[in-house]
Amino acid sequence: MKKIIMKRPEFITHYKSNPHAWRCICGNNGDDYGYYPCNKKGNEVEPTVKDWTTKWYICGNCGRMIDRDTLEVVGRNPHPKLLA
Numbered sequence: 754m755k756k757i758i759m760k761r762p763e764f765i766t767h768y769k770s771n772p773h774a775w776r777c778i779c780g781n782n783g784d785d786y787g788y789y790p791c792n793k794k795g796n797e798v799e800p801t802v803k804d805w806t807t808k809w810y811i812c813g814n815c816g817r818m819i820d821r822d823t824l825e826v827v828g829r830n831p832h833p834k835l836l837a
């Protein structure tokens with residue numbers, strides 16, 4: 754029998770005093786490594802309507818990809834390509 758393993762979704766948190774100050778599961782609070790708008794592959798994109806269709810951010814430290822609205826971790830790219 755095949756076992757189906759459902760991974761529990763992960764969520765990052767934000768500081769109570771400031772909903773825009775994110776705190777990633779890895780401990781990145783934005784000041785240390787930052788967050789970058791990214792595409793489905795987890796590579797940085799310009800935050801424009803044309804390029805940024807996912808509304809996801811990638812953590813600059815651990816590469817977790819985060820849904821801006823729900824703060825759910827939607828994927829991970831340990832080696833993101835960043836814009837210069």
Ligand SMILES: [Zn+2]
Pocket residue numbers: 777778779780781812813814815816817
């Ligand atoms: Zn992180």
